[in-house]
Amino acid sequence: MSHTGGAYITTAFLENTLYMIKRGVELGGLPVEFYEALSKPKRILIVNIPVKMDNGKIQYFEGYRVQHCDVLGPFKGGVRFHPEVTLADDVALAVLMTLKNSLAGLPYGGAKGAVRVDPKKLSQRELEELSRGYARAIAPLIGDVVDIPAPDVGTNAQIMAWMVDEYSKLKGYNVPGVFTSKPPELWGNPVREYATGFGVAVVTREMAKKQWGQLEGKMVAIQGLGNVGRWTAYWVAKLGAKVVAVSDINGVAYKKDGLNTDIIAENRGLSGPSLLETFVAKDGAEHIRNPDAIFSLEVDVLIPAAIENVIRGDNVGGVRARVVVEGANGPTTPEAERVLYQRGVLVVPDILANAGGVVMSYLEWVENLQWYIWDEEETRRRLESIMTTNFNRVYQRWEREKQWTMRDAAIVTALERIYKTMKTRGWI
Ligand SMILES: NC(=O)C1=CN([C@@H]2O[C@H](COP(=O)(O)OP(=O)(O)OC[C@H]3O[C@@H](n4cnc5c(N)ncnc54)[C@H](O)[C@@H]3O)[C@@H](O)[C@H]2O)C=CC1
Ligand SMILES: O=C(O)CCC(=O)C(=O)O
Incomplete structure (x- = not known):
């Protein structure tokens, strides 16, 4: 680890992620200011979540929501519960979401959340309190057209259910589209699992x-x-x-x-x-x-x-x-x-x-915004079609540039869409 001179201590994962973007910007012949626009997140929220443990003591858990880039649409990305997660790794994961959402053609920017905790060491009640506490803590910065979290390592559909319930209680009405990958009985879709x-x-x-x-x-x-x-x-x-x-x-x-x-x-x-x-x-x-x-x-x-x-x-x-x-x-x-x-x-x-998760999240979100329900077969067919198209688009690009890796082809394709949109919006 080393200091970047910024708000957090960088890690190998973040360095590697930024290196790949820099390489993509160079290979794509894109301007260096564009790399600068993507090398830091737009916004970072750091929260401390109190949980009354089963032994009666209050324990605080540090959490984050990193909103990297929203030029293509609302921020979107999962929430990780892991004992070793760092803010810099969360930034890296948010950057990857910006690229992944762009590559998949989704109307989303990239974000990622995390809580430093080993969920396996919590009782079910403690886990619920932590999940609800995290949803309350990030509530001012999320929303169904603002930032839409979902699961990642250490989180699941039940946790999304607690979070969407907590957020809806705060609002005073049901907001199904603010978290995705919910259980089928709570505005989710069976395919997301x-x-x-x-x-x-x-x-x-x-x-x-x-x-x-x-x-x-x-x-x-x-x-x-x-x-x-x-x-x-x-x-x-x-x-x-x-x-x-x-x-x-x-x-x-x-x-x-x-x-x-x-x-x-x-x-x-x-x-x-x-x-x-x-x-x-x-x-x-x-x-x-x-x-x-x-x-x-x-x-x-x-x-x-x-x-x-x-x-x-x-x-x-x-x-x-x-x-x-x-x-x-x-x-x-x-x-x-x-x-x-x-x-x-x-x-x-x-x-x-691995874009199938967020592509499915998008389909669920579209259902939620319209209070509409697709059946499992129909949803899986749509997901398969989007994944196949995405693969072929990247593969064809890579075939034309044989000295590139397939990652280069994917990153350049993702970056080009973001760059074009930034240009059109007058951000750069
Ligand atoms: N859940 C999702 O929809 C998506 C997850 N991902 C990524 O996929 C990866 C896995 O995520 P999930 O399956 O959701 O997490 P998870 O928490 O459900 O599962 C991770 C599994 O990996 C195991 N594991 C951890 N370290 C290991 C090691 N050194 N060797 C072997 N197994 C090990 C854990 O014991 C656990 O069973 C992560 O990188 C995540 O960011 C990417 C896209 C979407
Ligand atoms: O479904 C989502 O929005 C989250 C997906 C995610 O975190 C990922 O693709 O790494």
Whole structure:
């Protein structure tokens, strides 16, 4: 970590993210002032949330809402509950949302929220109080056409339900569109639960078609069995791949002939370590104790879907996959990406691969603003169509610029839209 001279201490993740934008601005032939316009967030809110713990004592939790850029529309991005989250990492995640929303063609700017907490250590009552407290604390800066949070690591549909309820109580009337990824019974859409993983699977299929003609039978390994990882595993198998390995913090579940991923849909309450143990206990998977073994397995596609900075200079040498699809945000460092590029390994970047979550959030928001409801099939069809179109747009751009990485093509495409809109609005 080092000081930037600004309001926060920078981190490797933020430095890497800004480096990628700078590179994109240069490759796209865009002016340096444009980089400056994007290198700092428009607004940062820092909050302290008191929670009366079950032992009767008040504990304070620090939280943030970073609003990066709203030139394309209301701010949009998830909220992370994680014990090690920093303000600088939240800034990096907000920057990625600006790019992701632009690339997906959504009418949204980018934002991200976070609370430094380990949600697994809270009781259900404490978690509810924290979630409601966070919603109250950020309420002055959000709104259904202002800034629309959603889940990220450590948060889920139940937490969104508490937050939308709290915000609605403050307003005195129901405001369904202020948070997305809510439960289906509270203005949500059933697709959102698995939307990000479904989108990752669709993009993996499209990439496999370009690379091998089809996804059928290709061997896939996935890091992380949370919301994104487990639904990626389920859908990529439904689309024809053979998921041979999944991992979480307690190790890797490996099965050469392919895991039975129906276990995921049959055990919706299970995720992370408990789901991994179920693959071992019920599906006869081998349990490899070292979680990092996932990176060096002999597979066709590797999908990191847990956290950032996991494929780095020190472990990239072990990667044997021909394609890496980034389910997580920022899982590959620029150093590691350079090595993969030189070896001809294709990296499908996060802002393209994992956009299914926010695209689905957008569909839910459109439903909410009109008090309208689409059914599951119709919604999934729309999501699949947007993801496929986005993939093809980036792929075609990348094909024209063979010296670029696919990330370069995605970032330049996203930046061009933002730049054009900034110009039109007279911001630069
Ligand atoms: N939830 C969403 O809709 C979206 C999430 N993302 C990104 O996807 C990634 C995962 O997010 P979620 O699935 O929502 O989080 P989650 O909290 O539901 O799941 C994360 C999982 O990763 C596991 N994990 C953490 N460190 C690990 C490690 N070193 N090795 C193996 N497993 C590890 C955790 O135990 C947990 O099971 C994050 O980078 C997030 O920002 C991106 C787009 C949308
Ligand atoms: O659905 C959303 O608005 C949040 C998505 C998100 O946080 C992400 O794509 O990283």
